[in-house]
Amino acid sequence: MAELILVTGPARSGKSEWAEHWADKMQKSVIYIATSTLSAEDTEWQERVQKHRQRRPSTWQTQEVPRKLALAIQQGQxxxxxxxxxxxxxxxxxxDDDDTAWQHSQDELLAALATAECDVIFVAEETGWxxxxxxxxxxxxxxRLGSLVRQIGxxxxxxxxxxxxxxxxxxHLGTPFPKKSP
Structure with missing residues (x-):
């Protein structure tokens, strides 16, 4: 069975570094899925992305996947x-998607995770604190993020x-919260 790991926390807490640590431990071919796209006008974001790239092993592949995440997971081996x-x-x-379109995208992602052949590690921001x-x-x-993080967790x-x-x-430290009924 494929591993599904969720790494969450506040800004600048080290989430990405911890996720990278786990990806390295998996002893598998790592594909880094970047969910943002680079903008030529946003130099501060470009600097952040560059720091992330420098920290990762050169053997890792990178794919930009701003929307079709379920498909990327389905294609994982x-x-x-x-x-x-x-x-x-x-x-x-x-x-910008309405609630129905968002629900469809979220359901696609969760369905892809249920049948994933590859290991998946998510980095997720904590909001609402x-x-x-x-x-x-x-x-x-x-x-939306709070609900999705809860479902993946x-x-x-x-x-x-x-x-x-x-x-x-x-x-290991917590007690799982009862699952929401559909």
């Missing part, structure tokens, strides 16, 4: 580990919360 960085950025690409966003789009992002083989310089193994 048993000998591969997909490191998806990040779930929040992927979700942001769907913020502070103030309620003052604008509707911010609340939509927070609510329920089916993941491992879940880590990265905070304060520590990786907390939530599957």
């Amino acid at each position: 048993h000998s591969q580990c997909l490191l998806v960085d990040s779930l929040g950025t992927w979700l942001a690409n769907f913020l 502070g103030l309620v966003p003052a604008y509707p789009l911010g609340r939509l992002f927070r609510d 329920q089916i993941a083989t491992q879940v880590y919360l990265i905070t304060g310089g520590y990786a907390l193994d939530l599957k």
